[in-house]
Amino acid sequence: MGTILALLSALSYGVSDFVGGIASRRIGFARSALLGQLGGLLVTIVAAPLVSSGAPAVRDLLWGTLSGVGTGIAMTFLFRGIGRGALSVVVPISAVGGVALPVVVGTAVLGQHPPALAWAGIVLALPALWLVAGGFSGGPVVGAAIGDGLLAGVGIAVQYLALAQADSASGIWPVTAGRAAAVLLVGAIAVALGRRPVRRSPTRPGVPTWASGGLVAMVLGGRPARQSLTRPAALASGGLALGGRPTRRSLTRPRVAALSSGVLAAAALVAYLFAARTQYLAVAVVLSSLYPVVPVALGVTVLNERLRRSQLVGLASALGASVLIAVG
Template sequence: MGVLLALASAVSYGLSDFAGGLLSRRASFAGIALWGQLGGLLVALLATLVLPSPAVTAADLAWGALSGIGTGLGMLFLFRGLGRGAMSVVVPLSAVGGVSLPVLVGVVFLGERPSALAWLGVLLALPALWLVSGGRAGKGVPDGLLAGTGIALQYLALAEAGPGSGAWPVVAGRVAAVGTIMLATRPKPARKIAVPAAATGGAAALALVCYLAATRHQLVVVAVVLSSLYPAIPVLLGLTVLHERLSRRQLTGLGAAAAAVTLLAVG
């Protein structure tokens, strides 16, 4: 069950990024991010009816809200980057940053001691970012890196919520994400994209819920590795459906990024 939930998380994240990227090329990235988080809030509320929450505390909700601030900022930069640059470049950049930064924060501020594999992943992430970006700050590259910072905050804060809190930290996070997006951009969301944008956010929230559920049925390291496979979906769809063209250097970087994410997750 845990393996299936973790894979479901990866699929939901991947499809959400791909669909959000397509929408970002047709409408305001801020409007897409806002509708997305509203759709995610609905899914998270429904998840509270399924996931048991015997011991929800104010601290759990506070960590969830902090996580949501990272989500809101991360999605703004991600969708802006997807609207400007290649999906097969922006998503891997955000993914590597989202996984490697929590490791560095744990070392510098929390006194954690990662394994040799995790350190290898960090070292591999640096050239991977350079190779995927093509060695320059092209279209969408800065946004992908900034999105990774927001995603890292999302994961770092959500990890602090207690196991007895169910999906309520995710609910608090969606509320905080909506507030963050509105304060940061004051978007004017077009109604014509409301349903598809809300669906992308609902898929992302479902991915978080599946990940939390997976960690309660499976070893955390297994759940993290499997759910971290999500960039493969938008990358493959970007290359095959959208016919995005990448240089040999960028393709090498994609392989290095995949290896870095796996090593960081395992470590």
Template structure:
């Protein structure tokens, strides 16, 4: 499977994860949902690593840094969602998560995408914004959304240096570090630590799928430029939109329709590249 397809598969997994947890977060505190999701992701990767991946120390520090970014990103994204419209905070956090890795790839890693790839990257940024609803970037949750975007950018950037022969243990450390990053926020905000079982199990399962997304993205960065892999993985907001259409009876706005068309055009350009 090519790097482009792996990154798109990662976007699909990220999208389903956020859709499921977004629905659950309407019925329970968002921080608690994020905690259970990361616990589920940690448990699954630990079991798989014990069975199939030999223990080793390679890449563990990068994995831990990525996990801290994940924890900060998820925690502050949910805090932003509690203070502002999803159509505002999701695109702010997602665009922030894309811009920093793209700049790092171009400025520090010496990446030189083709003209078609650059055009696809440039087109993808407003498409991400529009497909999420294209709300105005004002409101009390914007500061948290910007912090979330920085956290997700660290998540993306820190996975790139992890060698593929390191096995899954850096992913285990990443998931565990995300739990460690979220738990103090849960405790200091006096958020409940427990979820009802009928909400806890889906949240954990969605978190496990989020771990699959991280693995797919990690492999994609070793088969494709960091800038391209990050942009493709960050197209995940289109997935909750589609799922909301199918299962929640929601309708596309004109901005979202334009965003979906823009995302399709960006994908075509990146595929040509």
């Protein structure tokens, strides 16, 4: 059951990043991250009393709060990197970094030792994540994007490690505490970073269309955006007002998308929390972290994009890793 829950967590996370990353390119990474955390907080406030048997201990709420600090750091720098147009740099670094640290801690500190087959799957999953995400190539913002990816990876690791320490009797209250902490942290970071200009690089070959705005109009207005779209065409699609400014409708949809991404991320954390209670920490983290497979698959199925050979190898490796972990 823990394996299934961890995979469901990956699915929910993947869709969350897909939707949230797109929203960040329309309304900005800071606002998108903040709205996402607010969405997650609201839904867990409603759900926690319904699925939890009693009041949580202060210790469990503190672990949840620390997890939320990690979430806030991860989401902010992940969305900032995507907003730079450097998704192919940020996603693989954050994904691998967010897996490697919890695996080391689970083994060396917590003394958990999964079976040999599960270890084989864990080892296979690390390069699979990198390949699925596409690796990265050089560009004007690569240096800054690497920093974003490393910080996001540390945040993801803290999120996973801290949440796994909460007692099962606490239900999902630790997730609620985490969402509250994430709202405060993301709000503070949004104020600090939102004042700085973000330099975007041109879309590089190999970067999925949905990462550079190709799906923005599909999510927000019903058709794929095109860089060659003229102002009359934009007006016809309802994206701009006559003065060239976004209309209220064009801004409402990305805000709803950002809120939805937070709800999906909260659902992913709940699924991971229950997975970590019934499975080895390293196994739960690795399976939950296979989320980059989802946006890649959506790019193929929704946008008819073509995968590079390395991504196909990564997808096959991720599938093999999941099978090995499940069998082990």
